[in-house]
Amino acid sequence: MTAYRLNLRVFWPLVTCGCTALLGLWQALRTRAGLAWDGAPAAAAAAAGLLKGALLLLLAAGLLACLALRYRPHRRQRGPESPGEGSPGGPQQQRQRRRRRRALLEEFYERQLRLSPHVLGHSKAHVSLVVGELVRAGKAAGRLALRGDFVQVGSAYEQHKVRSPDAFDVLVPLRLPPGSALRVEPRAGRGGGAFVCALAGAAGGGLSEALCVEGGRRLSAARVLRWFQGHVQRCLGAVRSRLQERLRVSLAVGPGRPLALLVVPRSDYVCCHLSLAVRLTPAVPFGEALFLTPLAAAFWTLSVAKPEQRLLAWLKEQSPADSCHLRCLQLLKGLRDLGSRALDQPLAAQWGRVLSSYVLKTALLALLLRGPPQAWADQFLVERLEDLVRFLAEGLRGRRLLHLFLGNPALPEALSLPKFLKEAAPLNLLADFDGPTLDKVAAHLLSTWQQAPQIIQTYSGHRYRRTHPL
Numbered sequence: 011m012t013a014y015r016l017n018l019r020v021f022w023p024l025v026t027c028g029c030t031a032l033l034g035l036w037q038a039l040r041t042r043a044g045l046a047w048d049g050a051p052a053a054a055a056a057a058a059g060l061l062k063g064a065l066l067l068l069l070a071a072g073l074l075a076c077l078a079l080r081y082r083p084h085r086r087q088r089g090p091e092s093p094g095e096g097s098p099g100g101p102q103q104q105r106q107r108r109r110r111r112r113a114l115l116e117e118f119y120e121r122q123l124r125l126s127p128h129v130l131g132h133s134k135a136h137v138s139l140v141v142g143e144l145v146r147a148g149k150a151a152g153r154l155a156l157r158g159d160f161v162q163v164g165s166a167y168e169q170h171k172v173r174s175p176d177a178f179d180v181l182v183p184l185r186l187p188p189g190s191a192l193r194v195e196p197r198a199g200r201g202g203g204a205f206v207c208a209l210a211g212a213a214g215g216g217l218s219e220a221l222c223v224e225g226g227r228r229l230s231a232a233r234v235l236r237w238f239q240g241h242v243q244r245c246l247g248a249v250r251s252r253l254q255e256r257l258r259v260s261l262a263v264g265p266g267r268p269l270a271l272l273v274v275p276r277s278d279y280v281c282c283h284l285s286l287a288v289r290l291t292p293a294v295p296f297g298e299a300l301f302l303t304p305l306a307a308a309f310w311t312l313s314v315a316k317p318e319q320r321l322l323a324w325l326k327e328q329s330p331a332d333s334c335h336l337r338c339l340q341l342l343k344g345l346r347d348l349g350s351r352a353l354d355q356p357l358a359a360q361w362g363r364v365l366s367s368y369v370l371k372t373a374l375l376a377l378l379l380r381g382p383p384q385a386w387a388d389q390f391l392v393e394r395l396e397d398l399v400r401f402l403a404e405g406l407r408g409r410r411l412l413h414l415f416l417g418n419p420a421l422p423e424a425l426s427l428p429k430f431l432k433e434a435a436p437l438n439l440l441a442d443f444d445g446p447t448l449d450k451v452a453a454h455l456l457s458t459w460q461q462a463p464q465i466i467q468t469y470s471g472h473r474y475r476r477t478h479p480l
Contacts, residue, residue: 108392110463111392111462111463112391112392114462114463114466114467115341115391115392115395115462115466118341118344118466119337119340119341119344122172122173122344123172123173123340123341123343123344124172124340125171125172125173125174125175126175129175129284130166130171130175132275133166133175133176133178133284133286134162134166134167134175134178136257136273136275136286137162137178137180137273137286137288138162139253139256139257140253140257140259140271140273140288141160141180141182141271141288141290142160143249143252143253144156144182144242144245144246144249144271145157145158145159145160145182145245146158147245147248147249148241148242148245149185155184155185156182156183156184156185156241156245157182157183157184157185157295158185159183160180160181160182160183161180161181161182161183161293161301161315161316162178162179162180163179163180163181163313163315163319164178164179164315165367166178166179167319168318168319168322169322169336170336170339170340170343170371171340172340172343172344174284175284175286176284176285176286176287177286177287177288177289178286178287178288178289179288179289179291180288180289180290180291181291181292181293181301181303181313181315182238182290182291182292182293183293183294183295183301184234184238184292184293184294184295186209186294190209190210191209191210192207192208192209192210192229192294192296192302193207193208193209193210194206194207194208194296194302194310194312194430195208196434196435197309203311203312203413203416203437204305204309204310204311205302205309205310205311205312206228206308206309206310207228207229207231207294207302207310208227208228208229209222209227209228209229220233220237221233221234221237223308228308229294229308229310230307230308231304231305231306231307231308231309231310232304232306232307232308234292234294234304235269235292235304238269238290238292239263239269242261242269242290243261243263246259246261246271255276256275256276257273257274257275257276258273258274258276259271259272259273259274260272262287268289268290268291269289269290269291270287270288270289270290271286271287271288271290272285272286272287272288273285273286273287273288274286291303291304292304293313294310296312296430297428297430298428299314299316299317299320299428300312300313300314300316300317300428300430300431301313301315312416314415314431317415317425317427317428317431318371318375318414318415320425321375321414321421321422321425322375324422324424324425325375325378325383328383329378329383329386330383330384330386330387330388332387332388333383333386333387333388334386334387334388334390334391334394335374335378335386335394337391338374338391338394338395338398339370339371339374339398341395342370342374342395342398342399342402343367343370345399345458345459345462345465346361346362346365346370346455346458348458348465348466348469349361349454349455349457349458349465350362351469352454353454357447357450357451357454360443360447360451361451361454363443364406364440364443364447364448364451365402365451365455368439369402369411369439369440370402372411372413372414372439373398373401373402373405373411374398375414376401376411376412376414377397377398377401379420379421396459399455399456399459400456402452402455403452403455403456404452405440406440406448406449406451406452406455407448407449407452409438409440409443409445409448410438410440411438411439411440412436412437412438412439413436413437413438413439415427415431416431416434416435416436416437417431417432417433417434417435417436417437418431418436419432
């Protein structure tokens, strides 16, 4: 049996018409009764007109009621499993909620996350100028030197950075002495993708003693990083005078912190007076497109920045012109940062580590490779962002999110990946975290998505400070 829900848009006009008609009918009958005693013809004509008007109002109210009753059952004939249009969970209400959510997400994106292409372009130019001068100064003969180029990596160069273009990541390739050969092996029993770098056939007098451990057999990440910091300091002293008219540059060095250049442009444009932090990471070339970067002690981690950029370019070619996949990633970063505000320790400290920007990007790329590119058209922004949140939460609950490039046979052949990546063992990016922590992060992530409108409205008054590296 179909239940009828009161439609207030019909009910109140119907009541008004009915009451007005009844009042007019009562007045007409009363007037006619009074006229029966005095027999005034003009008053009798007026009473007859009032009676006709009242009857017409009653007829209109009846027709309105019939139309409303007939219209409601017709809209409700969808089967017992589907809620009607007027119910709280009906299709129309769901579409309205999605439209409101999309409008709120777009406003959040424009006010809080979107970068100015103008400012970003100027910031990139300043970074290229400073780093280019440094690596040219450091390209000298010796047992270890800079190769003379640099690799721009990270969200600022992959079009998914958020908030402000004030932090950049650059890999600085090193050049080993001629005759040196590397043999890279995964570190057994250590999570997080740690590798050991064995050095064979090293020539160059003293390289093994200065930068290697275990009798000169393994290249030490800690020693290479210490050498790199001193070398960059010397190079900066050599080029500072050439840069001082356009930029003010200093070096930030500290224990447990990456080496960073602090750049303040001396520009006439107010929009470009933005302090920049450029994180410089020494990188040992490994094959054509891979690099080893320092992790800790004698351990290294594998950088697949170039294959990732190649994959992003390939996905862009396959996707619609208005694809929303990068905007989904930016919005997820923003929601991640908002979600951390309601957390207490120790979960607050783990939240940013579990949901690192690299984990979020890996989840997005994995989801992109699963479905048709047309599904990522801009009109499906809310649906795809919800899919991304649920895919990530499912991975967290399952304690498994695999590295996209290590031992993944599902990657497109057009990428021409190195043999090392194809033959590598799969790597779980969540292996370093315990199950209860991952469960709590997954639950809070889903809660953040469900309450996103309220959370965004609470914190959308100003550009909040960045709390996670991007």
